[in-house]
Amino acid sequence: MLVFDRGSVARHRARAARDLARHDFLFAEIAERLVDRVEDVNRTFALALDLGCHDGGLGRRLRAAGRIGDLVSADLAPAMARLAGGKALAADEEWLPFADHAFDLIVSSASLHWVNDLPGTLIQIRDALKPDGFFVASMIGGGTLTELRQAFLAAEARIEGAASLHVSPFVDLRDAAGLMQRAGFAMPVVDLETITVTYGDAFALMRDLRGMGEQNALAARRRRPLQRETILALAEEYRDRFGLDDGRIPATFEIVTLSGWAPGPDQPVPKRRGSATHRLADALGTDEITP
Structure with a gap:
């Protein structure tokens, strides 16, 4: 299904590349957390791919951490790839132009949530990894911008008598775990973190979303501009429903992080069911109760 245009x-990212440094705080925070995940792995990676690299912030942090050798950066927008510098190219995450078993590490920060065929992309990523290669990615999760979503629906219904989608649907934790297993990653781990940012008003939030290239790109999005009255009602609904005591408004970002390994011959595997030689109750020092 073509959920996203x-x-x-690509056009949103190209425009955002002109002034990304003024709006990249969320990308920077996600990148810092991803580097921590890579540093948790007691290994160095000779060749890494930063998929959906934006301006290359994640790649620069990985180099500074000293955990990678060479780095390839790829982004859907050529303007973003140019900002990343080094060995950079424009590439579509849905059609990866890389040979099988090319990379020791593939990372992706705040990019894969715009992919239509996420299962297919994850399979391509697994194939592009060398055996026992590591993949870790953070993407925007299902509860992101729930405040803006609700305010939009209420404002449009009140002013125009109907509502349309303005905030994209994003993957949730359970779906992400299933996708990693379906793609064939070994030892997959999926977890969720929440980042809450406050703004002076809804207009400041929407300026940041445009500045990051994260505005609405739904294929079935509303094409005609919003009425001025609807936009004003949006800001009013947002403040009335979610306003804080200090007069600011919150914006919630859920970050789903996926990690896993390309299958390799030396990886640990679970033993055959029923092959245990010791009782768990003995190890825990408890009595086993049989129903």
Whole structure:
């Protein structure tokens, strides 16, 4: 299914590349957390791929951490790839132009949530990893911008008598775990973190979303501009429903992080069911109760 208009995603990113440094705080925070995940692995990686690299912030942090050798950066928007510098190219996450078993490490920060065929992309990523290669990615999760979503629906219904989608659907934790298993990753781990940012008003939030290239790119999005009255009602609904005591408004970002390994011959595997030689109750020092 074509949920997202990939051409719009590319255009949004190209425009955001002009002034990304003023709006990249969320990307920077996610990148810092991803580097921590890579540093948790007691290994160095000779060749890494930063998929959906934006301006290369994640790649620069990985180099500074000293955990990678060479780095390839790829982004859907050529303007973003140019900002990353080094060995950079424009590439579509849905059609990876890399040979099988090319990379020791693939990382992706705040990019894969715009992919239509996420299962297919994850399979391509697994194939592009060398045996026992590591993959870790953070993407925007299902509860992101729940405040903006609710305010939009209420404002449009009140002013125009109907509502349309303005905030994209994002993957949730359970779906992400299933996708990693379906893609064939070994030892997959999926977890969720929440980042809450406060703004002076809804207009400041929407300026940041545009500045990051994260505005609405749904294929079935509303094409005609919003009425001025609807936009004003949006800001009012947002403040009335979610306003804080200090007069600011919160914006919730859920970050789903996926990690896993390309299958390799030396990886640990679970033993055959029923092959245990010791009782768990003995190890825990408890009595086993049989129903």
